Amino acid sequence: MIQIDKISKKYKTADVFSVSNLDLNISENEIFGLLGPNGAGKTTLISILCSLVKPTSGTFSINGLNYQQNKNELKQLIGIVPQEYALYPTLTAFENLKYFGSMYGLHGKTLKNRINQYLEILGLSQFANKKIDTFSGGMKRRINLIASILHEPKVLFLDEPTVGVDVQSKNVIIEFLQNLNKKGTTIIYTSHHLNEAETFCTRVAIIDHGKLITKGKPADLISNHEGAHNLEDVFLRLTGKALRDHA
Numbered sequence: 001m002i003q004i005d006k007i008s009k010k011y012k013t014a015d016v017f018s019v020s021n022l023d024l025n026i027s028e029n030e031i032f033g034l035l036g037p038n039g040a041g042k043t044t045l046i047s048i049l050c051s052l053v054k055p056t057s058g059t060f061s062i063n064g065l066n067y068q069q070n071k072n073e074l075k076q077l078i079g080i081v082p083q084e085y086a087l088y089p090t091l092t093a094f095e096n097l098k099y100f101g102s103m104y105g106l107h108g109k110t111l112k113n114r115i116n117q118y119l120e121i122l123g124l125s126q127f128a129n130k131k132i133d134t135f136s137g138g139m140k141r142r143i144n145l146i147a148s149i150l151h152e153p154k155v156l157f158l159d160e161p162t163v164g165v166d167v168q169s170k171n172v173i174i175e176f177l178q179n180l181n182k183k184g185t186t187i188i189y190t191s192h193h194l195n196e197a198e199t200f201c202t203r204v205a206i207i208d209h210g211k212l213i214t215k216g217k218p219a220d221l222i223s224n225h226e227g228a229h230n231l232e233d234v235f236l237r238l239t240g241k242a243l244r245d246h247a
């Protein structure tokens with residue numbers, strides 16, 4: 001489904017590579033977790049796969065479509081839930097979603113029905129006509145999520161979709177994503193919530209300093225590391241306990 005072939009990225013202003021010679025294959029219908037400490041290169045890798053950032057070298061394809069030769073087809077195939085809210089604060093939830101849906105060529109009844117359907121599933125119907133700047137963090141995250149899937153993409157990329165939300169919102173988001181996956185959407189997501197990733201993901205990759213450290217099913221990674229009780233134990237063992245502060 002997704003074939004990543006020796007992808008590297010060095011930003012113009014950076015001294016080191018943010019992603020380095022990374023190979024990865026993700027199969028159709030997986031829920032794949034990209035894990036790693038702050039600055040590991042997760043957002044950079046996702047941004048490359050969404051064609052928002054150009055790799056310095058290497059190549060990738062999604063569903064057999066090469067990123068250089070099939071830009072427009074790829075755009076329709078994927079959905080992106082960015083880390084930052086990409087919403088207009090002074091527009092209502094419905095107006096925001098109408099705008100994002102129209103960017104993917106949706107309009108009229110189809111668009112209206114899809115917006116209402118997803119607002120309902122994510123528990124936001126009664127807030128459809130309220131302005132986004134009155135919404136809590138968890139509500140904004142859910143609107144952000146709807147905005148990215150109105151065109152019903154085959155592949156959905158999410159950058160920390162459950163950061164800063166309460167447990168209730170988190171559960172609704174995870175359950176929603178599991179249902180999307182059951183209906184055939186391949187999911188690639190980044191997270192620092194290792195407990196969440198352990199149960200949510202079919203496979204994970206741990207990356208650090210732009211390099212792939214390991215990959216596999218959470219249960220296999222845990223059983224392959226003697227004394228590890230959970231994914232966090234594996235993660236700390238492979239990436240160390242040192243803080244990753246930089247300015």
Ligand SMILES: Nc1ncnc2c1ncn2[C@@H]1O[C@H](COP(=O)(O)OP(=O)(O)OP(=O)(O)O)[C@@H](O)[C@H]1O
Nearest residue numbers: 011013014018036037038039040041042043044045
């Ligand atoms: N636009 C940019 N210009 C220069 N350097 C960048 C840029 N974006 C990211 N970097 C650097 O690339 C490295 C990887 O950053 P990235 O945001 O991909 O990591 P991450 O794993 O997503 O981190 P976090 O968990 O903190 O979101 C970091 O050292 C970061 O400072």
